[in-house]
Amino acid sequence: MLKVIPPFEFVSENQAVEFLLENYFSPHFSLKQKVYYKFLRKLIPINVRQQIQEKTYSSIKYKESFIDSELVDVLKTHPEFEKSVKHFYPDGARSALVLTHDVEEEEGFNYIPKILDLEEGLGLRSSWNIVPYKYKIDEGIIREIQSRGFEIGIHGYNHDGKLYFSEKIFNERVPYINSAIKKYGAVGFRSPMVHRNLTWLQRLDVEYDASCFDYDAFQPFSGGTKSIWPFIAGKFVELPYTIPQDHTLFYSLKQINPNLWIEKTKWVYDNFGTILVLTHPDYLINKEHLSVYTEYLQYLRGLDNVWHGLPRELAARWKMLFSPKNDLSNPKSL
Numbered sequence: 001m002l003k004v005i006p007p008f009e010f011v012s013e014n015q016a017v018e019f020l021l022e023n024y025f026s027p028h029f030s031l032k033q034k035v036y037y038k039f040l041r042k043l044i045p046i047n048v049r050q051q052i053q054e055k056t057y058s059s060i061k062y063k064e065s066f067i068d069s070e071l072v073d074v075l076k077t078h079p080e081f082e083k084s085v086k087h088f089y090p091d092g093a094r095s096a097l098v099l100t101h102d103v104e105e106e107e108g109f110n111y112i113p114k115i116l117d118l119e120e121g122l123g124l125r126s127s128w129n130i131v132p133y134k135y136k137i138d139e140g141i142i143r144e145i146q147s148r149g150f151e152i153g154i155h156g157y158n159h160d161g162k163l164y165f166s167e168k169i170f171n172e173r174v175p176y177i178n179s180a181i182k183k184y185g186a187v188g189f190r191s192p193m194v195h196r197n198l199t200w201l202q203r204l205d206v207e208y209d210a211s212c213f214d215y216d217a218f219q220p221f222s223g224g225t226k227s228i229w230p231f232i233a234g235k236f237v238e239l240p241y242t243i244p245q246d247h248t249l250f251y252s253l254k255q256i257n258p259n260l261w262i263e264k265t266k267w268v269y270d271n272f273g274t275i276l277v278l279t280h281p282d283y284l285i286n287k288e289h290l291s292v293y294t295e296y297l298q299y300l301r302g303l304d305n306v307w308h309g310l311p312r313e314l315a316a317r318w319k320m321l322f323s324p325k326n327d328l329s330n331p332k333s334l
């Protein structure tokens with residue numbers, strides 16, 4: 001069994017394990033999903049796929065799809081809760097803001113510099129998870145990302161949806177993914193379509209994984225860790241995203257405003273959680289989408305007492321604070 005360490009001293013490993021490892025949901029492929037990814041997905045045009053998704057998701061209630069407060073409510077009632085969360089983020093911040101992007105296609109990749117300008121202009125930085133074996137990767141853009149203080153992460157192998165079909169397939173791809181991690185100086189990984197298996201992911205040479213989420217009913221492997229904080233999962237730090245994906249907002253729910261993002265952000269912030277955002281340059285090429293993202297970033301900049309940094313920086317802090325090898329008797333001094 002994978003060793004999981006929640007960031008709360010008063011929660012035992014056993015108590016947390018069912019939530020954080022998603023034992024209630026056991027994310028994995030159903031037989032129907034396997035058939036779909038193996039044979040059908042490539043035959044169905046993208047617009048038809050989106051229509052099917054819309055139909056499937058129209059029955060999901062808006063708010064219930066993004067907030068599951070079960071774990072947070074239990075933790076909050078504990079007398080040690082506020083004492084514990086106070087040392088989570090640097091400078092005694094109330095919350096942390098981490099921006100991440102998954103880059104799906106070459107068109108999205110080539111659009112990266114435009115978003116770099118936008119985020120840099122607002123004093124923000126982010127990570128860019130690239131697919132190493134799918135599209136042409138312009139080394140000039142990679143250098144630009146790195147030299148401007150942003151981060152590169154790795155987003156799967158070739159994004160064909162089959163990475164988790166079997167442990168054999170996963171293992172065959174591990175050396176290729178590890179060599180991309182090395183090539184691009186990455187320390188983080190996120191699986192395509194947020195498919196996940198934290199035990200298999202231990203084979204990657206990473207400091208953190210970001211394939212989990214706190215709660216998101218719109219994903220093929222639904223469920224969630226219910227945690228709005230990172231946690232230690234085996235050798236790495238898991239950074240669950242906590243804000244709905246742009247694809248869900250723009251395509252599944254047809255929202256052309258940041259209200260849902262802001263609503264979830266307020267809840268995460270109020271509960272001292274980590275605001276971890278996942279967007280795609282591919283969807284931000286659309287001007288309306290870009291203006292929604294810009295408005296949301298401006299809202300985020302206006303939040304008080306929020307630490308902002310790269311995912312690798314938050315992961316390093318979590319390792320420092322919560323790795324078993326460290327003396328946790330006085331975490332405030334760290």
Ligand SMILES: [Zn+2]
Nearest residue numbers: 102104192193
């Ligand atoms: Zn993706």
